[in-house]
Amino acid sequence: MRWIRAAGRGLLVAAVLLTGYIASGTPADGARGSGRGPLTLATAGDLTGYLAPLLDGWNRAHPDERVTLVELPDSADETHAQMTTDLRSGAGRFDVLNIDVAWTSEFAAAGWISPLQRDRFPLKSFLRPVVDTATYEGRLYAVPYVTNAGLLLYRKDILDKEGVEPPRTWAELEHQARTIAAKYGLDGYAGQFLPYEGLTVNAAEAVYSAGGTILGDEGERVTVNSAAAREGIGFLARGVRDGWIPQEALTFKEEESRQAFQDGRLLFLRNWPYAYVSASGKGSEVAGKIGAVPLPGPDGPGASVLGGSNLAVSTHARHPDSAAALIAYLTSERVQRQVLTEGALPPVRADLYQDPELIREFPYLPTLRAGVLAAAPRPKSPRYDQVSLAVQAVVHDAMTQQQTPEAAVRRLARELAAIARRG
Ligand code: GLC
Numbered sequence: 001m002r003w004i005r006a007a008g009r010g011l012l013v014a015a016v017l018l019t020g021y022i023a024s025g026t027p028a029d030g031a032r033g034s035g036r037g038p039l040t041l042a043t044a045g046d047l048t049g050y051l052a053p054l055l056d057g058w059n060r061a062h063p064d065e066r067v068t069l070v071e072l073p074d075s076a077d078e079t080h081a082q083m084t085t086d087l088r089s090g091a092g093r094f095d096v097l098n099i100d101v102a103w104t105s106e107f108a109a110a111g112w113i114s115p116l117q118r119d120r121f122p123l124k125s126f127l128r129p130v131v132d133t134a135t136y137e138g139r140l141y142a143v144p145y146v147t148n149a150g151l152l153l154y155r156k157d158i159l160d161k162e163g164v165e166p167p168r169t170w171a172e173l174e175h176q177a178r179t180i181a182a183k184y185g186l187d188g189y190a191g192q193f194l195p196y197e198g199l200t201v202n203a204a205e206a207v208y209s210a211g212g213t214i215l216g217d218e219g220e221r222v223t224v225n226s227a228a229a230r231e232g233i234g235f236l237a238r239g240v241r242d243g244w245i246p247q248e249a250l251t252f253k254e255e256e257s258r259q260a261f262q263d264g265r266l267l268f269l270r271n272w273p274y275a276y277v278s279a280s281g282k283g284s285e286v287a288g289k290i291g292a293v294p295l296p297g298p299d300g301p302g303a304s305v306l307g308g309s310n311l312a313v314s315t316h317a318r319h320p321d322s323a324a325a326l327i328a329y330l331t332s333e334r335v336q337r338q339v340l341t342e343g344a345l346p347p348v349r350a351d352l353y354q355d356p357e358l359i360r361e362f363p364y365l366p367t368l369r370a371g372v373l374a375a376a377p378r379p380k381s382p383r384y385d386q387v388s389l390a391v392q393a394v395v396h397d398a399m400t401q402q403q404t405p406e407a408a409v410r411r412l413a414r415e416l417a418a419i420a421r422r423g
Contacts, residue, residue, distance in 0.1 A: 021324030023115040035321030043098035046074035050343035065322040076197035087112040092316030101133035108136035109382030113312040144348040148307025149371030157289035177244035181267040188244035191270035195392040206232030209302025219381025225413040234405040277344035306375035
């Protein structure tokens with residue numbers, strides 16, 4: 001805890017120096033002292049065990065600007081529902097919002113979060129693609145906090161025994177998942193296939209890996225009706241049909257899929273890097289037996305979707321300057337390091353990925369950095385919530401064989417066009 005106290009002292013100074021973070025035109029004005037006081041920070045409840053001690057560090061240094069952590073449900077969709085209900089009603093229970101990177105456009109377009117002043121945050125120190133997820137129509141509406149890229153985790157012990165390299169293509173993945181998994185009594189491949197945001201992520205990765213896209217511009221153009229999208233959705237649907245994706249995976253969110261892999265029931269798992277850390281740790285049946293590689297695609301490495309979350313200030317925030325100062329604290333180098341070492345979550349600060357000490361502890365950092373730099377954002381849309389629901393519903397129907405991939409892609413294109421028309 002020593003570092004937290006030291007960080008607290010340094011940050012007290014920084015916070016005094018940094019005022020007026022919120023772009024003009026909002027109620028905030030730290031210089032006049034009107035924007036300082038206690039706060040709430042709302043976040044999805046999963047993987048937040050590390051966060052309370054970080055916030056204690058802030059609270060000790062800022063007794064008049066104490067932050068209270070509000071933990072919402074684990075799943076991205078339920079958190080989205082609770083945040084938007086609160087924001088729509090104007091109840092203003094949440095001052096700082098830890099929002100999924102996919103939601104920035106929607107929250108900004110709805111006027112729920114305040115634009116921020118770019119020069120007040122160390123955006124140049126962040127990995128390049130993450131900053132884009134925090135902007136809407138050219139303005140900064142949030143500050144990147146955690147990033148994420150999908151990895152393929154695999155059972156290294158088993159592939160070594162079989163004398164094969166981890167798969168680089170879908171055909172290799174499919175072949176190994178069918179033949180090798182069965183030989184060892186394992187299921188082949190899983191991702192997050194329950195209809196929720198995680199399925200949108202997995203579907204977008206399959207489509208992007210095949211060279212396709214879903215929407216163009218900031219949501220105005222529908223681009224999903226392509227051979228690439230059919231190939232991507234076809235890959236997922238075929239897996240369930242042919243049994244190398246187990247039925248059970250249709251109920252998996254991140255945690256259920258991690259548990260299955262960690263219990264030694266799966267040969268391959270698509271998940272975020274935290275799952276690698278967890279499956280390598282105490283209590284894991286597969287600790288020391290796993291590896292991680294980039295996601296495969298049809299003819300070579302595929303594409304990951306950019307995950308992660310951004311910190312935004314609600315337009316109803318009671319104390320916007322304290323809110324912005326808290327964001328500066330949470331994105332400071334020292335706290336970002338803790339996000340990795342204590343939370344096993346990928347930080348947004350680029351330097352940390354090249355830190356030899358951290359690489360020793362988290363050997364996947366170079367792969368992850370490459371993954372984040374190459375990752376593709378989810379479709380940007382002011383109606384992202386609707387877009388994601390449409391993707392989930394359609395891809396679920398394709399994976400449960402209720403619709404062919406061809407019909408599913410045609411239907412998705414129609415539904416997305418209807419959403420775009422509503423504007
Ligand atoms: C992770 C990612 C987030 C994504 C979610 C899907 O939390 O960081 O961006 O939307 O998973 O379940």
